[in-house]
Amino acid sequence: MLLKQALKKLNKIQSSSWPKIYGKRRRCIATTTTTTTTPSAVPKERVDCVVIGAGVVGLAVARELSLRGRDVLVLESSPSFGNSTSSRNSEVIHAGIYYPPNSLKATLCVRGRELLYKYCFDHNIPHRQLGKLIVATRSSEIPKLNHLMDCGIQNGVAGLKMMDGSDAMRLEPELQCIRALLSPVSGILDSHSLMLSLVGEAEDNGATFSYNTTVMGGHIKENRMCLEVFETKCLENWDLGFPSQPDMVLVPNLVVNSAGLSAPVLARRFGGLHNSFIPPSYYARGCYFTLSSTGVPPFKHLIYPIPEEGGLGVHVTLDLDGQLKFGPDVEWINGVDDISSFLDRFDYSVCTSRAELFYPEIRKYYANLKDGSLQPGYTGIRPKLSGPGQSPVDFIIQGKDIHGIAGLVNLFGIESPGLTSSMAIAEYIAARFL
Numbered sequence: 001m002l003l004k005q006a007l008k009k010l011n012k013i014q015s016s017s018w019p020k021i022y023g024k025r026r027r028c029i030a031t032t033t034t035t036t037t038t039p040s041a042v043p044k045e046r047v048d049c050v051v052i053g054a055g056v057v058g059l060a061v062a063r064e065l066s067l068r069g070r071d072v073l074v075l076e077s078s079p080s081f082g083n084s085t086s087s088r089n090s091e092v093i094h095a096g097i098y099y100p101p102n103s104l105k106a107t108l109c110v111r112g113r114e115l116l117y118k119y120c121f122d123h124n125i126p127h128r129q130l131g132k133l134i135v136a137t138r139s140s141e142i143p144k145l146n147h148l149m150d151c152g153i154q155n156g157v158a159g160l161k162m163m164d165g166s167d168a169m170r171l172e173p174e175l176q177c178i179r180a181l182l183s184p185v186s187g188i189l190d191s192h193s194l195m196l197s198l199v200g201e202a203e204d205n206g207a208t209f210s211y212n213t214t215v216m217g218g219h220i221k222e223n224r225m226c227l228e229v230f231e232t233k234c235l236e237n238w239d240l241g242f243p244s245q246p247d248m249v250l251v252p253n254l255v256v257n258s259a260g261l262s263a264p265v266l267a268r269r270f271g272g273l274h275n276s277f278i279p280p281s282y283y284a285r286g287c288y289f290t291l292s293s294t295g296v297p298p299f300k301h302l303i304y305p306i307p308e309e310g311g312l313g314v315h316v317t318l319d320l321d322g323q324l325k326f327g328p329d330v331e332w333i334n335g336v337d338d339i340s341s342f343l344d345r346f347d348y349s350v351c352t353s354r355a356e357l358f359y360p361e362i363r364k365y366y367a368n369l370k371d372g373s374l375q376p377g378y379t380g381i382r383p384k385l386s387g388p389g390q391s392p393v394d395f396i397i398q399g400k401d402i403h404g405i406a407g408l409v410n411l412f413g414i415e416s417p418g419l420t421s422s423m424a425i426a427e428y429i430a431a432r433f434l
């Protein structure tokens with residue numbers, strides 16, 4: 001649905017339901033059925049909540065806000081939901097082991113996992129609690145494994161068990177390791193089904209989705225963030241010049257900038273938001289190779305090596321059809337310019353020659369991997385806030401208390417475990433900013 005249709009639908013819902021629910025719901029829309037114009041004739045609309053980006057996090061936020069009685073408009077630059085990082089990941093429900101205690105990543109991952117399993121169960125979203133083994137293949141890795149166990153315990157992850165290599169290899173006969181940490185609560189899910197369900201539930205609660213709609217920036221007027229919105233098709237040949245005026249200016253009570261890889265560059269285009277609040281962005285590609293079909297997959301659990309800089313290491317993931325994939329690796333790349341970023345013009349090709357780097361990594365724990373058995377899979381890009389050689393940075397969820405702008409929430413650096421944490425991020429935003 002395009003923006004004007006979306007607003008028409010939103011306005012129709014508002015005008016027809018306003019008398020019934022006014023006072024019961026926390027509705028604070030100033031203009032509902034009329035469109036005002038700025039002096040430069042750009043239509044201007046007041047709306048309640050705008051979520052920028054229909055990835056899994058934006059969708060979870062839209063669902064949560066709509067369940068709490070708010071009118072939600074989701075703006076997504078691409079023709080559908082979940083086309084970016086949310087459909088280019090390992091689809092693993094993480095336990096919450098890797099992240100420093102009390103960090104947002106730790107607390108939102110643990111809470112998000114609980115919410116996600118319950119949601120998947122209640123809404124028939126395909127998922128499986130497979131369990132995961134994090135493996136040490138050299139004695140020098142054992143202290144790191146012990147550290148992960150301590151961290152997981154402090155984060156409240158239940159059921160963690162340190163195993164001797166021989167016990168782990170009895171559980172997984174194709175595995176080679178000298179010690180392993182078993183995490184029984186880790187699992188996998190069908191992320192597309194999850195996102196479809198979140199969209200459906202949000203829509204059932206009155207949220208409206210405007211696809212092919214790009215937020216190009218914003219400015220502050222009367223202490224409110226005004227969003228400058230374009231139809232994506234007007235931007236497609238932007239290097240040849242694009243309209244100097246937006247198709248519409250939206251004036252929301254609450255804006256959640258959930259634009260994933262683009263969130264920081266978009267925030268830089270919010271006039272009035274000081275640059276010092278916007279962290280530097282880094283991008284780390286991660287590609288996957290699938291195991292050519294061998295009948296029965298060699299592993300029943302998720303198998304992870306000790307984490308590497310920038311990622312969790314080239315691990316084994318199964319999807320719900322039993323297809324086994326390896327990845328993602330870490331390849332630091334430069335960003336693209338801001339408009340290309342909004343249009344998701346990142347390089348998602350899989351470089352087949354990287355398979356040569358995968359074989360030795362995988363053979364550290366799966367020595368029987370046959371030559372020629374890896375097929376190119378797909379690539380995702382991590383929206384990182386720390387670069388090569390730097391310590392990992394926590395999720396940033398930033399509201400007025402930090403940047404001083406009422407009604408603006410920025411989500412920065414929502415890399416892994418963002419899928420697992422999505423529903424907890426939504427809960428956190430609703431609790432903190434509504």
Ligand SMILES: Cc1cc2nc3c(=O)[nH]c(=O)nc-3n(C[C@H](O)[C@H](O)[C@H](O)COP(=O)(O)OP(=O)(O)OC[C@H]3O[C@@H](n4cnc5c(N)ncnc54)[C@H](O)[C@@H]3O)c2cc1C
Pocket residue numbers: 052053054055056057058059075076077078081082083084085086087088089090091092093094213214215216258259260261262263266286287328341342343344379380381382383414415416417418419420421
């Ligand atoms: C390789 C890899 C593996 C991962 N594995 C896991 C895992 O196993 N488990 C896990 O929990 N997490 C994992 N993650 C992390 C997880 O995928 C992300 O945290 C999550 O998908 C982020 O969702 P999002 O909604 O924030 O962003 P996105 O999915 O990127 O959505 C952002 C949306 O915003 C839209 N957009 C951008 N700019 C604009 C604009 N200006 N106007 C309008 N719309 C705009 C984009 O088109 C996009 O649809 C992984 C990530 C990667 C890269």
